[in-house]
Amino acid sequence: MANPECAPLINQRGAERGGHIGRLHASIVAAVRVEIASDVVCPWCYIGKRRFERAVASLADDGVTLDLQVRHRAYLLDPHAPLDSPVPVREAYARKFGGEQHAERILADVTKVAADEGITFNMHRAIRANTMRAHRLLKIVERHALENRAIDHGATNGGAADLQVLVNESIMRAYFTEGKDISRVDTLVECAERVGFNHAALAERLSSEAPDEPSLRAVQEDLAWVAARDIAAVPTFVINDSFAVPGAQDSATFERLLKRLGPS
DSSP: OOGGGOOEEEEETTEEESSSSOOOOOOOOOOOOEEEEEOOHHHHHHHHHHHHHHHHHHHHHHTTTOEEEEEEEEEOOOOTOOOOEEEEEEHHHHHHHTTTHHHHHHHHHHHHHHHHOOOOOTTTOOOOOOHHHHHHHHHHHHHHHHHHHHTTTTTTTTTHHHHHHHHHHHHHHHHTTTTTOOOOOOHHHHHTTTTOOOOOHHHHHHOOTTTOHHHHHHHHHHHHHHHTTTEESSSEEETTHHHHESOOHHHHHHHHHHHHOOOO
């Protein structure tokens, strides 16, 4: 029998999780580095991402300038999911949450919350699949952007973060809205190309299962980073590697937090 503490679930705070959240030591500093542990098939991660981005945009509109660096950290809700055997989300949720009725209610509720944030969820079309390749794509994008923009950006990660955010959004849209199988290499290449990331060897790299493939090692490093901080629910927003904000908090909460962390 599976350990129930390790079985991911949707909770009312807006996190899909498996276990518990560890609290990190709090420390308020001026520079704001936000590392977001998330999985691309987690509905609350998409919702939390949108709320966080809205909070940042709202602060900018109010003239609040932040030294903000954002990085996505890989988290696998179902690390044992078969790589090439996706199943309909309705079926996966019914197995996980104790039947079709309960699953339908969960999906309906989260679809409504997403709509309130301007996101279209077509969960009747969504296909639950292994997300390792999707996370590997995000790491390839991050590394490529850092290597190509380090000189222009003074070795900061601003450009890398911007491109990673675009590709992450593209993958989530493919999964939640378009009903595409994001475990497929061709789907992921399309997700990257439609937001401007073109890489000649991308399909080859995503298809490789070699243990020394840099993108695979990068995802494994993220998973170790997450485990070391006792993160067991997503999304989790880790601020300056000092404290963690779990769940898809509303935009107003993110605004208040970022104001406190920003320059006075």
